[in-house]
Amino acid sequence: MVPFTKWTSPYITGLFTFSILFIFMFFQNAVIYTFLETSVDSTKGGLCACDKCVTDLNDDDWFFLRFNPTVAPLLNRRNSVLQTDVYRWWKGLQSDSSKTNYTEVVDTLFSLFPDEDHYSDAGPDRCRTCAVVGNSGNLLRSHYGQLIDSHDFVIRINKGPTKGFEKDVGSKTTHRILYPESAVDVDNSTHLVLLPFKIEDMRWLISVFTTRHITSTYIRVRPTVNADRDKVMIIHPAFIKYVYESWLQKHGKYPSTGFITLILALHICDEVNVFGFGAKSDGHWHHYFDGILTHFSRGSHGGDFENKTINELLLIGKIYMHKGWLL
Structure with missing residues (x-):
């Protein structure tokens, strides 16, 4: 026995x-x-008015085992209390020796910037089309500018410029995702969306619109940025952790800005078109606005796994990928 x-x-x-x-x-x-x-009246048909919606229910389990519509993408005063595991993970992303009180920072944030729910108008009558525009060199000579600008939302990442590249990347920007080290000026039609990898990033955002005293983090940063205060948004730290754990399965140390932006689009858009992601046909990875070579698998991000996940989203029709003419 x-x-x-x-x-x-x-x-x-x-x-x-x-x-x-x-x-x-x-x-x-x-x-x-x-x-x-x-969440919608099923007698009216689908979950949105597009021909195919991100949240269509006739898909396999792969997507719905990762996609959680109850996770808040954006921070506001009402959802700002962080669970212990979220706060510990978020604080550990980058070294931050300051003893800043997170609650006080949040109180200051929402005394300066809009404290409201965003994009809660999802329903069978809405078809929100979004262009997520990365910075890949495969945009050059693509002539995607007019197509990109035709979307309801055009979400750009970090410093990717439009001036001088309008024919290929368009001129419209409704949202720009950035953090202190990648900050640029935005016009009054654009939402500045802060991606906070640390509390210091939130303090920098406050400083930009008040005292302008923060001039460096781990490198020099801009003490001021031209932007409309009433259009400022902050991505929720819990959303960053959700992207890392649910979508990246904890590969790498934390997700890249581009990957977080793509998952954000899945949560706030009904149809997602992706531009400027990936390498050129010769295998080189560089920005369309400079010749500095890079590669998706380097750094702290799980680049290989991010690329694999993006390809899976493409295969199941949750996103549409536009890779340019690849010249």
Whole structure:
């Protein structure tokens, strides 16, 4: 009897663990499905008015095991209290020796910037088209400018310029995702969307519109940025952690700005078109506005896994990828 017990115990334990994991995944999938199904009047048809919506329910489990519509993409005063695990993970992203009180920073943020729910108008009558515009050199000579500008939202990343590149990248920008080290001026039609990798980033945002005293983080940063204060938004730290854990399966140290932006678009848009991601046809990775070579697998990001996940989103029709003429 002893040998039988030794052989069956690990087997039973493994079977039990697998069963619990399966039940959890099934339950999570069912909750998300129910949330999406009941969030609109099902008698009116689909979840949005586009021909195909990001949240269409006739897809396989891969997407819905990762996509969680209950996670708030943007920070406001009402959802600003961070769970302990979120705060610990977020604080650990980059060294920050300051003893800044997070609650005080949030109070100051929303005394300066809009404290409201954003994009809560999802429903069967809405078809919000979004262009996520990366900075890849494959945009050059693509002639995508007019197509990009035709979208309801045009979301650009970091310093990617439009001036001088309008024919290929367009001229319209409704949202620009940035952090202190990648800050640029934006016009009054553009939402400045802060991607805070640390509390110091939030303090910098406050400083930009008040005292302008923060001039460096781990490198020199701009003490001021031209932007409309009433259009400022802040990505929720819990959303960054959700992207890392749910979508990247903890590959790398944290997600790249481009990947976070893409997942953000899945949450606020009904149709997502992606431009300026990936390498040129010769395999080189560089920005369309400079010749500095880079590569998606380098740095702290799980670049290979990000690329794999983006390709899967493309295969199941959750995004549409425009890779340029690749000249």
